[in-house]
Amino acid sequence: xxxxxxxxxxxxxxxxxxxxxxxxxxxxxxxxxxxxxxxxxxxxxxxxxxxxxxxxxxxxxxxxxxxxxxxxxxxxxxxxxxxxxxxxxxxxxxxxxxxxxxxxxxxxxxxxxxxxxxxxxxxxxxxxxxxxxxxxxxxxxxxxxxxxxxxxxxxxxxxxxxxxxxxxxxxxxxxxxxxxxxxxxxxxxxxxxxxxxxxxxxxxxxxx
Numbered sequence: 631x632x633x634x635x636x637x638x639x640x641x642x643x644x645x646x647x648x649x650x651x652x653x654x655x656x657x658x659x660x661x662x663x664x665x666x667x668x669x670x671x672x673x674x675x676x677x678x679x680x681x682x683x684x685x686x687x688x689x690x691x692x693x694x695x696x697x698x699x700x701x702x703x704x705x706x707x708x709x710x711x712x713x714x715x716x717x718x719x720x721x722x723x724x725x726x727x728x729x730x731x732x733x734x735x736x737x738x739x740x741x742x743x744x745x746x747x748x749x750x751x752x753x754x755x756x757x758x759x760x761x762x763x764x765x766x767x768x769x770x771x772x773x774x775x776x777x778x779x780x781x782x783x784x785x786x787x788x789x790x791x792x793x794x795x796x797x798x799x800x801x802x803x804x805x806x807x808x809x810x811x812x813x814x815x816x817x818x819x820x821x822x823x824x825x826x827x828x829x830x831x832x833x834x835x836x837x838x
Contacts, residue, residue, distance in 0.1 A: 686835035689828050696825065697726045698743050703766065708836050719829030720820045727818035730755065731765035733775055737805055737812050738794040739787055749787075754779040769814050776811035784810075798824075 694704050711722040731747040740746035747765045755762055756776045791807060799805045800822045804813040
């Protein structure tokens with residue numbers, strides 16, 4: 631299973647904004663984006679004006695990096711979205727939000743999506759009482775997502791919950807912080823995403 635293993639701070643610097651790939655660490659004074667707002671690399675001292683294609687590409691890269699998805703899988707999501715009834719861009723974002731690793735992140739059980747992905751891969755997550763260790767698994771309405779782990783792992787999860795206490799649980803989740811589980815009340819919508827995303831630019835890019 632392919633995944634990005636290089637320094638994630640470079641990704642934030644490339645997009646010119648915090649993508650919170652390191653979770654709560656991105657809110658500290660040590661954040662690289664705050665200290666070095668320039669582009670990464672030898673020639674990254676200035677940001678030139680982007681063409682229309684450049685804007686489309688940067689928006690796609692930004693969303694890919696936010697959700698920790700590589701190009702092949704992202705393109706697959708787009709193909710599914712384009713064949714699904716509804717607005718393609720919004721359906722695409724809905725698919726990404728429905729990923730199991732993102733749901734664990736939204737539940738506040740992880741400080742970043744990368745950490746949530748690790749929790750899923752370590753067999754701690756159950757969907758409708760069935761162990762599920764596939765980060766890309768798509769949840770559905772009325773699903774019950776629960777975390778079950780031994781005491782040592784649970785203590786770490788509780789630390790994550792404490793660190794993420796200022797993060798709002800989205801309205802499409804009914805969270806039980808004691809039992810570490812959530813019910814999917816409805817499918818997520820574009821309006822539930824706090825980050826600024828221009829999904830139409832992604833649609834335009836892939837529609838060429």
